[in-house]
Amino acid sequence: MTVPSLGKDLLGLEPLSREQIxxxxxxxxxxxxxxxxAIKKVPALRGKTIVNLFFEASTRTRISFEFAEKRLSxxxxxVAAQGSSVQKGxxxxxxxxxxxxxxxxxxxxxxxSSGAAQFLAERIRSNVINGGDGMHEHPTQALLDxxxxxxxxxxxxGLRVCICGDIAHSRVARSNIWxxxxxxxxxxxxxxxxxxxGAIEELGVTVFRRIxxxxxxxxxxxxxxxQLERMEAGYIPSLREYYRVFGVTLERLERAPRDVLILHPxxxxxxxxxxxxxxxxxxxxxxxxxxxxxxxxxxxxxLLAGGRPELAEAAKGDRGGGA
Amino acid sequence: MKPMLLRGGRVIDxxxxxxxxxxxLILDGEIGGLGPNLSAPAGADVVDVxxxxxxxxxxxxxxHLREPGQEDAETVTSGAVAAAAGGFTSICAMPNTDPVTDNxxxxxxxxxxxAAARAARVYPIGAISVGQRGEQLAEFGEMVAAGAVAVxxxxxxxxxxxLMRTALEYALSFNIPVAEHCEDPALSKHGVMNAxxxxxxLGLRGIPAAAEEIMVARNxxxxxxxxxxxxxxxxxxxxxxxxIRWGKARGVNVTAEATPHHFAITHDACEGYDTNAKMNPxxxxxxxxxxxxxxxxxxxxxxxxxxxAPHHYEAKEREFDDAPFGVVGLETALGLGxxxxxxxxxxxxxxxxxxxxTAPARIFHLPAGTLKQxxxxxVVVFDPAARWVVEPEQFRSKSRNTPFRGWELLGRVERTLxxxxxxxxxxx
Ligand SMILES: [Zn+2]
Numbered sequence: 068m069t070v071p072s073l074g075k076d077l078l079g080l081e082p083l084s085r086e087q088i089x090x091x092x093x094x095x096x097x098x099x100x101x102x103x104x105a106i107k108k109v110p111a112l113r114g115k116t117i118v119n120l121f122f123e124a125s126t127r128t129r130i131s132f133e134f135a136e137k138r139l140s141x142x143x144x145x146v147a148a149q150g151s152s153v154q155k156g157x158x159x160x161x162x163x164x165x166x167x168x169x170x171x172x173x174x175x176x177x178x179x180s181s182g183a184a185q186f187l188a189e190r191i192r193s194n195v196i197n198g199g200d201g202m203h204e205h206p207t208q209a210l211l212d213x214x215x216x217x218x219x220x221x222x223x224x225g226l227r228v229c230i231c232g233d234i235a236h237s238r239v240a241r242s243n244i245w246x247x248x249x250x251x252x253x254x255x256x257x258x259x260x261x262x263x264x265g266a267i268e269e270l271g272v273t274v275f276r277r278i279x280x281x282x283x284x285x286x287x288x289x290x291x292x293x294q295l296e297r298m299e300a301g302y303i304p305s306l307r308e309y310y311r312v313f314g315v316t317l318e319r320l321e322r323a324p325r326d327v328l329i330l331h332p333x334x335x336x337x338x339x340x341x342x343x344x345x346x347x348x349x350x351x352x353x354x355x356x357x358x359x360x361x362x363x364x365x366x367x368x369x370l371l372a373g374g375r376p377e378l379a380e381a382a383k384g385d386r387g388g389g390a
Numbered sequence: 391m392k393p394m395l396l397r398g399g400r401v402i403d404x405x406x407x408x409x410x411x412x413x414x415l416i417l418d419g420e421i422g423g424l425g426p427n428l429s430a431p432a433g434a435d436v437v438d439v440x441x442x443x444x445x446x447x448x449x450x451x452x453x454h455l456r457e458p459g460q461e462d463a464e465t466v467t468s469g470a471v472a473a474a475a476g477g478f479t480s481i482c483a484m485p486n487t488d489p490v491t492d493n494x495x496x497x498x499x500x501x502x503x504x505a506a507a508r509a510a511r512v513y514p515i516g517a518i519s520v521g522q523r524g525e526q527l528a529e530f531g532e533m534v535a536a537g538a539v540a541v542x543x544x545x546x547x548x549x550x551x552x553l554m555r556t557a558l559e560y561a562l563s564f565n566i567p568v569a570e571h572c573e574d575p576a577l578s579k580h581g582v583m584n585a586x587x588x589x590x591x592l593g594l595r596g597i598p599a600a601a602e603e604i605m606v607a608r609n610x611x612x613x614x615x616x617x618x619x620x621x622x623x624x625x626x627x628x629x630x631x632x633x634i635r636w637g638k639a640r641g642v643n644v645t646a647e648a649t650p651h652h653f654a655i656t657h658d659a660c661e662g663y664d665t666n667a668k669m670n671p672x673x674x675x676x677x678x679x680x681x682x683x684x685x686x687x688x689x690x691x692x693x694x695x696x697x698x699a700p701h702h703y704e705a706k707e708r709e710f711d712d713a714p715f716g717v718v719g720l721e722t723a724l725g726l727g728x729x730x731x732x733x734x735x736x737x738x739x740x741x742x743x744x745x746x747x748t749a750p751a752r753i754f755h756l757p758a759g760t761l762k763q764x765x766x767x768x769v770v771v772f773d774p775a776a777r778w779v780v781e782p783e784q785f786r787s788k789s790r791n792t793p794f795r796g797w798e799l800l801g802r803v804e805r806t807l808x809x810x811x812x813x814x815x816x817x818x
Pocket of ligand 1: 545571670
């Protein structure tokens with residue numbers, strides 16, 4: 068049997084096969100343990116240079132990638148849009164050319180425009196990892212969501228997962244839809260129609276317009292963040308009403324026919340899309356998601372660097388050479 | 391000027407229901423005769439065009455020539471030369487230049503540049519409103535006197551129904567069409583491609599069909615209210631075609647055009663974030679593409695116009711959200727019409743010549759679209775059986791932004807005559 072590889076880049080989950088997604092999740096398992104050690108470091112990417120190129124503010128994703136890179140012993144540089152050439156009007160093409168001439172091994176890119184990660188990947192030889200592009204995909208977030216679900220249920224196939232909230236503007240929702248459907252979950256989306264993208268059913272999901280229906284149906288709710296701008300742009304009347312009508316509240320969960328696992332990619336708007344009592348309650352695995360984020364990103368970096376999955380286990384004990 | 395005899399071609403002229411083998415004589419830059427076995431005057435160039443189509447030169451009533459303002463993307467001269475290479479002998483330049491062509495001096499500048507180009511004829515279109523800002527009517531009378539053949543705020547819709555009403559009413563005094571880019575900006579806001587499955591997958595903001603159709607309906611009703619001639623640019627949706635059919639049945643003085651890209655390809659061309667497939671109105675779904683072809687065949691859509699919109703390479707070489715809308719079209723239009731409409735049996739060859747020459751000349755009142763004796767000899771000769779591959783590097787246009795790179799097209803322009811002078815000769 069041939070072991071699947073990831074290819075040069077991780078741009079999204081849509082182009083990946085079920086086997087490739089499983090490979091990443093399986094490779095993440097041994098890396099979870101590294102983070103539990105006193106010395107949280109393995110030499111797998113020693114000598115590799117990684118640039119975290121963030122055109123959009125994101126503390127948590129950048130920190131998660133940075134931890135993953137450092138725990139694999141890579142050299143990392145963070146480039147933030149603020150104060151860099153990006154703000155002086157340098158475009159992505161020039162940025163790509165400059166990176167290329169600095170002989171960077173890998174680039175993690177976060178960008179407000181859909182397709183930016185692919186744009187960069189087509190123009191440089193380095194591996195490119197999409198850390199979130201516009202409303203398109205955020206593959207590592209969906210991978211960590213899936214790892215967290217798998218930890219709890221020991222499977223993904225056959226589970227009913229509902230993604231709730233602002234689907235139209237959410238790259239996390241899109242990546243989750245691709246990943247979960249490929250792994251055999253039943254996937255639904257729930258929210259006001261004004262926050263649903265066109266033709267969403269054609270992606271193979273069920274649409275619920277009432278949160279009560281979603282909660283009655285689901286094993287897992289993945290609650291998307293609702294940005295304040297959506298209210299300002301007129302998609303919903305108010306955050307207050309959103310919470311009353313679409314909020315994932317304790318009262319609603321208590322009426323569910325079964326325990327529902329609660330995920331949220333963060334940062335949360337407590338009292339808007341989610342009730343604090345739910346976020347901090349027994350069904351929430353929101354902090355496990357954060358922990359798993361580092362392991363999944365280590366797995367992605369390791370595999371793209373050419374690491375062999377069967378050696379991931381060995382790599383963590385190997386204090387001598389690289390993998 | 392030496393006389394020329396085009397001998398033995400298939401001569402198609404929808405203006406006089408001509409379709410059949412004949413000779414065309416050109417004398418002093420005019421059509422001197424059309425018929426079987428014409429004798430060549432002494433000293434004439436006799437050109438054997440057997441197996442070729444001889445037709446009135448093509449007419450494109452919707453191009454953007456970027457001069458003044460963006461001469462690195464196109465100029466009046468480069469656009470006129472590209473037009474001739476595509477078989478066009480008359481083109482109409484939209485006024486969204488920088489500064490906007492919204493007064494007689496600006497119109498006169500285009501006329502002057504066009505005369506110097508010595509290629510296809512270029513007719514200016516004046517703006518509807520000063521600065522295309524949608525507020526105050528531009529001076530139609532003076533612009534028409536300076537050479538404008540129509541008015542349009544293309545690139546932007548006329549949002550105010552009051553302004554559209556007065557534009558249509560005021561235009562009646564000058565017998566010119568008001569050409570409208572139909573788009574409800576509140577619905578299309580931030581959109582970069584057609585709303586639907588592909589936009590959802592790519593995570594790009596969509597422009598719904600209704601953004602066009604609302605304005606198509608409004609403009610038809612404005613035409614009915616005023617009796618003015620409303621011409622609807624680049625129709626892209628099935629709903630718009632239905633509305634225009636309805637408007638014509640009511641007797642409204644409405645005409646409409648469609649672009650080759652809207653009958654050739656769907657929004658699937660945006661896959662991979664190809665910015666050469668980013669245009670406004672956007673590429674639509676398969677049912678819309680079908681409806682546009684049907685509309686052209688049954689005459690609901692009167693005209694094929696390219697919306698030739700050149701952009702510099704650098705402008706398109708960027709994120710999809712930030713790339714400008716537009717595609718070049720002058721040098722691929724005939725090939726796309728031949729390949730996707732005629733070869734597929736949707737339109738007859740004479741119907742294609744009508745939509746690309748006779749009908750647009752009639753609608754914009756241009757002295758073109760005919761081979762009647764005594765008119766200026768604006769003629770295209772093309773090989774309807776020749777296949778060629780689109781290589782943007784070979785374009786005469788200054789810009790290369792086409793989604794048709796590498797396509798094999800049917801129908802190659804052999805020779806374009808403007809006023810009897812050879813403005814393009816294939817292989818030269
Ligand atoms: Zn337009």
